Amino acid sequence: MAVHAHPDDESSKGAATTARYAAEGVEVLVVTCTGGERGDVLNPSFEVPEGHEFTSIDGRRAVRRLEMAAAARALGVRQTWLGFVDSGLPEGDPLPPLPEGCFALAPLEEAAAPLVELVREFRPHVMTTYDPTGGYPHPDHIKCHEVAVEAYHAAGNPDRYVVDGGAAAWEPSKLYYNHGFSMERMRAVHEAMLGAGLESPFGDWIESRTAREIPEREVTTRIQAAEHFSQRDDALVAHASQIDPQGFFFAVPRDVEIDVWPTEEYELADSRVPTTLPEDDLFAGVREAVR
Template sequence: MTESTARQTAGSAPGTVDRAPLRLMAVHAHPDDESSKGAATSARYAAEGVEVLVVSCTGGERGDVLNPSFGELPATAEGMAELRRAEMAAAAKALGVSHRWLGFVDSGLPEGDPLPPLPEGCFALVPLEEAAAPLVELVREFRPHVITTYDPSGGYPHPDHIMCHKVAFEAFHAAGDPERYQVEGGAPAWEPAKLYYNHDFSMNRIRTIHEAVVDAGLESPFSDWVESRAAREIPEREVTTRVEVAPYFPQRDAALIAHATQIDPEGFFFAIPRDLEADVWPFEEFELAESRVPTTLPEDDLFAGIRTEEGLV
């Protein structure tokens, strides 16, 4: 992908004349996704004065408890939902970002052969325009210059991740059209300048870190995975943008730990020495899906083409 193939829209672009701070919106499916995908990037930009808003499409109500060392669980679904909200608040504080819920219900990850039907009323079954409406409204209210989310596969085939992509893609295209998603008394139309897809779990990253760990004489948590047939068959999507974030690994890790029901502090997220990770993979990767401003690839900044000499941080 080159400058000529990055999609552009004629006319003035948001961010090129605005004198307000830059704004980044990261759209995720569940609480904890924001801490495992693009978290250090969010922390870096927030520390640099960018206004960063994390959006959680669902409350994560059907997420399994993945931390074997977690203590006693709430006895009710309402109690679990409240716990997930508290975890998300702690993670947002660790990253230095703002946070909003869209309010949809977690679809859960269906398992079995054949797969069971999704539960009635869950996020993945909501009609697209109904699911996108609150995000369109939030885009118009927050006025992000950049939106990040998942690629069309969802990053992995969780129905909420796939739906999250659809909703964010729809909002990116619809928020700037005053004829669509009209709300009486709502914020005026706003057209974001760039849309990116997260690439935190690319096989290139996993293999690179795996090989560095093995070369250092350590045990890699990725050994079985990188040698599997499933790993070999995963297509690599294009990487257009690498953001240097190693100094913000501590904030990312603190946000991960905040999701105590989901993240095992002794698990694979923390099995790689951080000095080794910073040496071989000190960045987070993104794929520029669309740009309404001219930009030259590869990039090292999500706001490339948006920043001006004055008025924007």
């Protein structure tokens, strides 16, 4: 179970991993906490699908549901919605208040309750989500982390989140945090691009992150996923309102990426089964335990 804040996050964080496991026969469920209703158009070539509009909250939600369905098909995974409304990314100094009724303002137990029920129904052995920083300081990403961690720890306790007629308690075996663009990865790809005489998209980013002294989190688990990068790319492009097919995500030639960085990285946050670090499989320890 991969828990994400918005539609498109599942395609930019761990997408090739989910596609790999789905191809291997693992049941994979992507849970999207919000409808992405407050996301701006980030693709200059985006055209609103016929019969839709993208100016209202309801219109954006409908379009992004179409995009999410296409991305899920590209990855070969199942997907469901937690049902909360996008909080938007506040900007300014001071920051404006978050909109009433948004995901980030929901009390933790209210926000976690539907995810706890999903965990009990789907019965995942492994859950993935964001680290406590959210990966970046979007309020929905931080809330997504809090909700996923709460569900991971609470779903196995039959005395918590009691629902008449609800599914039986279920305790997942492992919890991981996604690692996105780590400094190690960016430096490796940056140097490879320069070495090939190509313009690197990471130069300014490396300098800005270093200047802000953003700490690197531990990588415990590297998943070989290069064979599924094309599915990841197809899923990204499916989010047409958000992803520019000529933009940042496609600035590194795939042959360079596969040669330099063919893996996706994770941080093991909790394990209820024995495992040895470093790992190359999210199900290390789980496979032995369920035999």
